[in-house]
Amino acid sequence: MSTITIPYFTALATYFSYLLLFIFGGVRDIFRFFCKSDKGTPEGYSVFRLIFENFYTRRLYRRIQDCFNRPIASAPDAWIDVIERYSNDNNKTLFQTGKISRCLNLGSYNYLGFASVDEYCTPQVIKSLNKFSPSTCSSRVDGGTTVLHNELETLIASFVGKPAALVYGMGFATNSTTLPALIGKGGLIISDHLNHRSIIAGSQASGSKVNIFQHNTPSHLEDVLRKAIAEGQPRTHRPWKKIIVVVEGIYSMEGELCKLPEIVALCKKYKAYTYLDEAHSIGAVGKSGRGLCELLGVDPADIDIMMGTFTKSFGSCGGYIAGSKDLIKCLKSVSPGHLYATSMTPPGVQQVISALKVILGEDGSNRGAQKLARIRENSNFFRAELQKMGCQVLGDQDSPVMPIMLYNPAKISAFSRECFKRNIAVVTVGSPATDFLLSRARICISASHTKEDLLRALEVISEVGDMVDIKYFPTGHQRGWRYGRYQIFSN
Structure with a gap:
């Protein structure tokens, strides 16, 4: 603990x-x-x-x-x-x-210093502003998806090591509208005690049962998992429809790294899904900036839902969910943050694309x-x-x-x-x-x-x-x- x-x-x-x-x-x-x-x-x-x-x-x-x-x-x-x-x-x-x-x-x-004027990113953002305007004035499913959004989703999925990704216009809404789309009544969310408010809001809105485990303590997580599986749903004691364990890569008020290898092992053992919030770790840690999985040697394939934001290391706005193609296809049909919220601004999207290219060295330099x-x-x-x-x-x-x-x-x-x-x-x-x-x-x-x-x-x-x-x-x-x-x- x-x-x-x-x-x-x-x-x-x-x-x-x-x-x-x-x-x-x-x-x-x-x-x-x-x-x-x-x-x-x-x-x-x-x-x-x-x-x-x-x-x-x-x-x-x-x-x-x-x-x-x-x-x-x-x-x-x-x-x-x-x-x-x-x-x-x-x-x-x-x-x-x-x-x-x-x-x-x-x-x-x-x-990473991308929030100020950058020799590569800033000219690209200005070009996108001239071409696409400051806002799409629409949700993604209406007129809010540009070629830039599609390009970013492909880039970020490849960057974090997942088959597909979905980009949201707001980091907070990425958690608070994705969790209710993934789980509902009859489901169980097991959340770290110090998880971000956006995770708490999404968990509460889902209608599922929420259990808390002691901050960054795999041994207590195992106790909570074992008890939940043994007892089942309240009153009926039926098996849970699904169990999702939600953790953060770097806890924003603590500065601590998640004990991801141990938590992933427990999720595999008890057949629970793993939801990793990398708002503060993606782009900031790991040899090539790919976040906690790279830093701790965890295979991204072992993480079922990877979440992150563009508001920190990439100097922009918005967030993403990365996972299997079936997961992303499902979210595009049911997630309120995708269906109803205004899409991420085109200049904001271009900023992330450009920052990713600098990180990957695709700008022709080693600045990343x-x-x-x-x-x-x-x-x-x-x-x-x-x-x-x-x-x-x-x-x-x-x-x-x-x-x-x-x-x-x-x-x-x-x-x-x-x-x-x-x-x-x-x-x-x-x-x-x-x-x-x-x-x-x-x-x-x-x-x-x-x-x-x-x-x-x-x-x-x-x-x-x-x-x-x-x-x-x-x-x-x-x-x-x-x-x-x-x-x-x-x-």
Whole structure:
């Protein structure tokens, strides 16, 4: 099981911070009877937002919302232009100052650097824009399929090692509309505890039974599989119509690689289908960028459904499902994301095609191989240096996603603001996106970062880390506390 070691004092201080938040926030609500944001609710109608969402928005998120949704005025390259904002009502309203800060970008998913102007991709995209326009203004089954869509589906299927593929216009919708098309009542989805929200939405919409297994723990997955097969469907105890195990290649909030070989072996043993979400791993890991299967030596033929997005490594939009020809033919007939949603934009499709050709060396250069080598070197170097300075960093080698644990909610805003003052743009994350105790800053490394960029970032993170006290293990000793399902322990 994945383990996180939390220092005793940090855990207690974090709980105490949230306790104060709930106590003082609750007292203020008692005196006010109802919050200002609900004054416009018509008489007799309930408020739209749930009580906790309302409380969380007012008492925590609003107070630090300047750390989120920062407007960007440039391409998400290694350096970005961030528009500065101010508030004169305690962060309830934010106004743009008109000033721009040039910041080192440690938050975007631009893993291979294709999201900015590229010498090969950009001219091709401009040509496609002139020929096909910005949008097809139609779903795929009407007038939304161009020759570019067909070309991309052939290319991506070949790239990931599958017979066929289907391209969607939105990455989130790829999961949330594919799962309901694959399984329904009488079926069972077994999902990793930390799977992305799009997988959760698709699982809930499918109408099938959903079981959860402990994050990245094959032994617990086997227990769940054995029990599910032995007991069958609820009440009737009939055999399940089908079982799908859903995992991610790289978990976006953890930076961890899926234990794919073990999970595939279990799926084969118990005759369950394997659904692999490679949103953060396709193009980012593996010698030739083909994702987790290539990195861990798993035969793509052993993965029944391969999902990925073009919003990270390829610098575009949309997503894909790759699998057997029968699977793709079925999805084209029943998937709402294909039948009803507007198709992926032609320039977006061309961007992915061009990026794939660079990765494969079909542009006549070796830039693709250089980018893949650089993202791996940058990621491993940055992770090692963060650990040396005493930060607690989650994730595995080769992963470009590396969360730095903050824990205390006050450190979410402090770390973000102090980094921004020093022209470093970072993404900080807290509850409800993570567990209450596990707030973090999520660093995303790019092939477009130079060694000088990374050294500058490390210098700032070290300085800010001393200010906000997040160097929890400067001597390498990990004395902590066992906490809930995360198995936080001391050793």
